[in-house]
Amino acid sequence: MQSPEPHGKALIVGASGLVGTALAKQLAAAGGQVLGIDNHRAARAIPRWRRAGYDWRLRQVPSEVTMVEADVRYAADVARIVTDFRPDTVYYLAALLASESHANPSEAEDVQVNGVRNVLNALRSNDVAAHLVLASSSYVYGNFAGKVVNEDAATGPVDTYGELKLVAEGLLHDVPESSPTTWTILRPAAVFGVGDPRTRYASTGLEEAVVAGRLQIDFPSLSANFTHVDDVSDAFARAGAVRRHGVTLNVAAERSASNEEFAELVVEELPRVEVVTNDNPIPDRVPRRGCVDSSRAAAVLGWKPALSLSDGIRAELAVADSIYHR
Numbered sequence: 044m045q046s047p048e049p050h051g052k053a054l055i056v057g058a059s060g061l062v063g064t065a066l067a068k069q070l071a072a073a074g075g076q077v078l079g080i081d082n083h084r085a086a087r088a089i090p091r092w093r094r095a096g097y098d099w100r101l102r103q104v105p106s107e108v109t110m111v112e113a114d115v116r117y118a119a120d121v122a123r124i125v126t127d128f129r130p131d132t133v134y135y136l137a138a139l140l141a142s143e144s145h146a147n148p149s150e151a152e153d154v155q156v157n158g159v160r161n162v163l164n165a166l167r168s169n170d171v172a173a174h175l176v177l178a179s180s181s182y183v184y185g186n187f188a189g190k191v192v193n194e195d196a197a198t199g200p201v202d203t204y205g206e207l208k209l210v211a212e213g214l215l216h217d218v219p220e221s222s223p224t225t226w227t228i229l230r231p232a233a234v235f236g237v238g239d240p241r242t243r244y245a246s247t248g249l250e251e252a253v254v255a256g257r258l259q260i261d262f263p264s265l266s267a268n269f270t271h272v273d274d275v276s277d278a279f280a281r282a283g284a285v286r287r288h289g290v291t292l293n294v295a296a297e298r299s300a301s302n303e304e305f306a307e308l309v310v311e312e313l314p315r316v317e318v319v320t321n322d323n324p325i326p327d328r329v330p331r332r333g334c335v336d337s338s339r340a341a342a343v344l345g346w347k348p349a350l351s352l353s354d355g356i357r358a359e360l361a362v363a364d365s366i367y368h369r
Contacts, residue, residue, distance in 0.1 A: 051131030053283060054124070054173075055079040056115050056162065058108075059086060061239040061246065062178070062231075063136045064100050065276035071105045073280070078128050079104075081137075082114040085240035096250050099366045100238025115158035118165070125165035132283040133166070135159055136178045140241050141204035145328060148203050155207040159214050163224065172223035174286045175215065176279055181232040181268070181295065183209045186331045193336040194230075194291050202328040212291070225288035229278060232295035232335045235355070236272030237362045245269055245305060249356065252309050253363040257317045262325050263303035268295035268335045271355035274348040281344040295335040296348050308356050 053070050057063045058079025070077050089097050104110065113120045115137050137154050138144075144151035159177065166173050182205030183198045200206045215226045235245035244261070252258045278294035300308075306318045325331075340346045350358065 052076045052078070052128060054128060054130035054133045056133065056135045056158070057081055057137035058110060059083055059101065059240065060136055061100070061236050061241065061243075061272050062234060062275050062279065063134075064104050064238075065236070065272045066134060066136070066279050067104045067108045069276050069280050071108050077108045078124070078130070079108055079110045080113040080115065080124060081110070083112060089240055092254060093247070093250055095366050096238040096363065097240050099362075115161060116153045118161045121158075121161040122165045122168065125162070125171060126169050129169070129171050130173050132286075133162060133173050133175045134178075134279055134283060135162060135175060138178065138208075139204070140243065141182060141202055141329075142242075144204040144207060145202060151203060151207055156210050156214070159211045163214060163218065166224050167222060170223060174283060174288075175224060175226040176282045177211060177215060177226065177228045178279070179208045179212050179228050179230045179291070180205060181230050181293065181332065181335050182330055183212070183230065184330070184332070187333040190333040191336050192333065194293055194339055201330050205330065225286060227282045227287055228291040229282055229340075230291065230293045230335075231270060231275050231278070232293070232332075233267035233269045234272055234275050235269055235359070237359045237366065244302065248306070249309065249359050250363050250367070252313055252316045253360060254367050256315055257319055258306050258309055259319045259321065260302050260306050261321045261323070262329070263306075263320055263322065264301055265325065265329070265331070266299045266301045267332055268299045269305060269352050269355070270294070270296040270348060271350040271358070274350055277349070278340060278344065278346045281346050285344055287343055290343060292340040292343060293335045293337045294340050294346065295337050296352060297337070298352075299332070299334040300352055305352070305356075308353050309360070311353075312357055312360050
């Protein structure tokens with residue numbers, strides 16, 4: 044199904060990240076006016092061997108997208124950007140990963156909670172009637188109570204990352220009904236794609252398989268709904284266009300897979316890859332997840348993942364090969 048047209052001017056917070064770059068490309072291609080902001084913290088930490096992948100990802104962002112270095116943690120910077128640009132839609136994607144949030148909880152709170160608060164305050168003080176699409180996470184469910192969870196399932200995060208995502212969701216629920224700001228919350232799961240500035244297992248693993256001929260699995264039995272970045276980007280674009288206020292939606296692949304199964308699918312495409320398994324005990328702060336039900340996103344947004352896990356892996360391995368072996 045074709046994505047709805049974008050709504051006016053879009054501000055992407057965290058625009059240089061995996062989803063941010065894909066979303067900027069998609070919105071610009073649809074004719075939207077896009078301003079992206081990022082503090083480039085993650086980019087500065089990319090190891091040299093993965094730099095070519097990230098540089099490729101940045102080149103996918105069209106030149107008509109305006110990219111500005113700014114830090115959402117600083118209220119004055121956010122207020123200035125909102126005042127000057129007056130966005131119709133704000134996509135809040137900025138975050139530290141789960142492992143980074145555990146190691147740096149204060150910084151994670153600044154980005155994942157205080158940054159959202161700064162955006163809400165800037166919109167309110169400038170009387171900007173924008174629709175805010177917040178990137179939350181399936182981590183808010185913590186350890187899944189059953190094999191499948193939908194948005195009605197109880198939340199119970201077991202780590203700092205999930206806790207902060209849930210606090211950020213609460214900030215949106217606290218927006219007064221009289222406010223011109225409307226909002227939608229999306230809860231993605233296990234996004235992957237080549238050129239990811241973060242060290243997500245799936246993204247980094249695909250590049251490692253192509254570059255080094257090996258793939259390390261830390262927790263082979265852990266499962267997640269590995270979801271291709273372009274499918275996640277499409278969900279955000281749809282949420283910004285549909286502008287359904289006050290809803291929370293899961294956006295994830297149709298089935299879950301274990302880390303071991305992910306590795307097996309990589310090996311099917313690249314038989315030469317050596318899989319190195321680390322069977323250390325899974326820390327309590329890593330949630331045990333099953334399958335995320337995204338049928339509500341299909342009903343509200345008309346969204347459905349276009350790529351299966353095997354197709355997504357095949358596509359990203361081809362991209363990685365073109366980058367690193369050209």
